[in-house]
Amino acid sequence: MSRRPQDGAERLLDLATAGLPAHRRAWGAAMRAELAAIDDPAVRRRFARSAARAAFGRGLGLRLGLGLGTGGLVAAVTVTASRLQLPHGGPGVLPVTVPVPGFLLLLVTLLATGKTRSLRFGLETGILALAAGLAALWTVLAIEGQVWMDRLGVFILDADPPRGAVDRSDVILDLFTTGMWVGHLVLWVPAVLVGATLGALVGGQQAPTDVQGSPAQ
């Protein structure tokens, strides 16, 4: 059996169709088989580029929806935690903003992986949700942090008073300290990885739902 040596077009399409959701996996195989039947290198490149875009684009709405939805939820959780503590002071929002979004990320990644039976899809969704969650968290904390400093004279994350006089920029810069990064990411990143792993385990036990047909008659 003679087989064409792998070229850039084939590598691109292999990459784009690797880890497609289960119900689309056969379509990835269909596009790769079609590419294998094309000989002209320029036509192969065009076909692979266009098909790769189609493969990447599938499920983009779901990824974006889940990712941005998680960001919205993280923002809502943070605002709620801040506003509930603000009237009487409290330990700061850190005990809420670390575990609750972490749990949300685990849930979203598990759902995305399990539903599509694609580890890649789940991880991409989880990473997007993590990025959206961090952006939402920083935005809310930057705004609410000013309110905490004005009313209670403490930082919003841990309710610590400042050592000296602080201005608005100090309140925002406090959010970017190493403790803030590590404190959140140390739980959020594993949450995404655990969610994807659990989703793959749960999804892997479901029956395949491919729609692809029988041999041609």
Added chain:
Amino acid sequence: MALGRRPSPQTTAVILALAKQDSSWRHGYDLCQTLDLKAGTVYPILIRLAERGLVETAWEQAAPLGRPPRHLYRLSPAGADYLAGLDAEAGSAHHATSRARSARPATGAAAG
């Protein structure tokens, strides 16, 4: 199952191309060439049509040595019904337009 709304011109073109050769199977790349559309346009359409039962899919039975079997497509009976529905819709729209035109006054100088 119907698409729910009027299909895009590209979707209609794919359905018509599949309808032209009745029960014979077509390849994806062959459709791209016939319609002068990119794979990134044709494949999402084929996926959608197949998922809605308007297109039947199958794998090539006798693939040449050295390459995998290709995926084949043809219009399903539901797809043929859907196309007939589109034709009827287009026909009645055309009929309504013709009737409206013929009902207009012969002189176009009503305003004024």
